[in-house]
Amino acid sequence: MQDLTQWTAREAAAAIRDGLVTATDLVEASLDRIAAREGDIRAWAQIDPGLVLDAAARADRARAEGRPLGPLHGVPVGLKDVIDTADYPTEHGSPAHRGHRPETDAAAAAALRAAGAIILGKTVTCELATHIPGSTRNPADPGRTPGGSSSGSAAAVADRHVPLALGTQTLGSVIRPAAFCGVYGFKPSFGAIPRPGVLEQSGSLDTVGVFARSIEDLALIGDVLIGYDPRDGATRPRSRSTLMATVEADWTLPPTFALVRSDRWSDLAPEQREAIDELVGELGARVTEIAFDFAFEEGIAAAKLIREVEFARAFGSLADRTPDLIHPELRAVVERGRAASAVAYLDAKETRERLERLARAIFLDHGTILTPAALGPAPVGLASTGDPHFCSLWTFLGTPAVSLPLFEADGLPMAVQLVGARDDDARLLRTARLLVRSLAAAE
Known part of the structure; x- marks a missing residue:
């Protein structure tokens, strides 16, 4: 069988x-x-x-x-x-x-x-x-x-x-x-x-x-x-x-993409950068590079502050009751969340609203954002889970995202990430399927 x-x-x-x-x-x-x-x-x-x-x-x-x-x-x-x-x-x-x-x-x-x-x-x-x-x-x-x-x-x-x-x-x-x-x-x-x-x-x-x-x-x-x-x-x-x-519906027009590099493009592993550049070259005029780098530093900082404040609210009492059962780094997150001001928290929420408006304009003009899913292949060792840099902004903005395992380097997987407009999940998955099928047909 x-x-x-x-x-x-x-x-x-x-x-x-x-x-x-x-x-x-x-x-x-x-x-x-x-x-x-x-x-x-x-x-x-x-x-x-x-x-x-x-x-x-x-x-x-x-x-x-x-x-x-x-x-x-x-x-x-x-x-x-x-x-x-x-x-x-x-x-x-x-x-x-x-x-x-x-x-x-x-x-x-x-x-x-x-x-x-x-x-x-x-x-x-x-x-x-x-x-x-x-x-x-x-x-x-x-x-x-x-x-x-x-x-x-x-x-x-x-x-x-x-x-x-x-x-x-x-x-x-x-x-x-x-x-x-x-x-x-x-x-x-x-x-x-x-x-x-x-x-x-x-x-x-x-x-x-x-x-x-x-x-x-x-x-x-x-x-x-x-x-x-x-x-x-x-x-x-x-x-x-x-x-x-929606994913299986016919789509006569080829999708278009906005390439977003982020403020840490130089931190990409060379093989990840080369794979993205090669993909962009294959897509040709369907890809437009846009300047959205500033949003990463600002948006990720705001996301981390919101997460720390809400983490402290969710787990502060647990950390107080059972400190020996909570990892020291997580107890430190609780303390940072408790120390953050209400003004800073509300400012972070306002940052999200402002960046959401800018992102909506990108999706209206270009359809789908194309960006790496990670800095490169999985890092060696088990002490860290890797850097979420290329994911955090899109989570902060509430947009749908999909990781496509299109690349490989020395037997290790690498991926591109597609990001769509909020609540337009079906179109994002349809775009992802079309991209994967078109690349497979071109091989």
């Missing part, structure tokens, strides 16, 4: 619907892969084979009985261990939360189950979804970081443990790990995916994102997750998500 772990989620779901394989087949293939590879990759914080095999058996009975099947019926999915699940502990990568057992699923977990997905387990996260590394290794080179803080989710998809996994991004925790591990990563617009039951680090920035091995899979799971939840004030009433329909 074909190696089922090589299938995309869309292929797997179709095969189950058509009776070519069972959900049990898929889950067993995932568990076998994890058994063979987890000792090297360390992507999983919680996994219970008996639990997921029971879920797969229920999925198979549902199909046999002719019940309606959801778009992800029988497909195994990993969840970053900051997303509540009623059947697994949710420990947030923190000794202070060891053994924490939520009573209910997070909104995102519930949406996945309603769509028929099988939650295979909880993936490793950095401590409290920050920059303090967990145990996960990069499948491309176990001596290099997988990125963070959604380390386990990116590695699990890259190493074919699951076709899909959820992460979160407050600065760069989806786009950067996707780039380092060589998978597709999608951070939707702020407020697109409801966050009840997701660890709150910074309510003004936290965004649920996804990892996959195809753009179509990003659209497939995005349609399941995106929606309105009155418990999350960042969401809003919206019509049913139609990412997949």
Whole structure:
């Protein structure tokens, strides 16, 4: 039989619907892969084979009985261990939360189950979804970081443990790990995916994102997750998500791009810079370089201040109660957040509004921003998760972003990042698919 772990989620779901394989087949293939590879990759914080095999058996009975099947019926999915699940502990990568057992699923977990997905387990996260590394290794080179803080989710998809996994991004925790591990990563617009039951680090920035091995899979799971939840004030009433329909629609006009280099272009690894320059050369007149460098320094500084203030609010009492269980660097973040003035915090919010207006003008004129997803390949060593510089501004502005694993240097993945206008997620994914397909056709 074909190696089922090589299938995309869309292929797997179709095969189950058509009776070519069972959900049990898929889950067993995932568990076998994890058994063979987890000792090297360390992507999983919680996994219970008996639990997921029971879920797969229920999925198979549902199909046999002719019940309606959801778009992800029988497909195994990993969840970053900051997303509540009623059947697994949710420990947030923190000794202070060891053994924490939520009573209910997070909104995102519930949406996945309603769509028929099988939650295979909880993936490793950095401590409290920050920059303090967990145990996960990069499948491309176990001596290099997988990125963070959604380390386990990116590695699990890259190493074919699951076709899909959820992460979160407050600065760069989806786009950067996707780039380092060589998978597709999608951070939707702020407020697109409801966050009840997701660890709150910074309510003004936290965004649920996804990892996959195809753009179509990003659209497939995005349609399941995106929606309105009155418990999350960042969401809003919206019509049913139609990412997949938009992604696959014909588009007669080729997309255009604005190249944004940032104020740290000289810090790019030479191979990353060369890859971007080569891509820009291939796209030719469809790319216009624009001056937006000033926004990085100003915007990232404001984003970090907002994050520190809101981090202090979220975790200050925890740090006070259990200081020995919180990493010293995170206790320092709490203290910086507490020391920041209300004026500085409000100024940072005002900076976001001003930069959002400037960004909207760019999207109106050029459609999509093209920029690196990271400074280069994954750095050597496991003490750092890498620099989120090229991700943080777009998270701050609430815009959707997608990491495309188009490049490679000495066997190590590198990626380009596409950024779209806020709430225009479908167009961004369609542009990404067109770009990937056009480059593949030109080879």
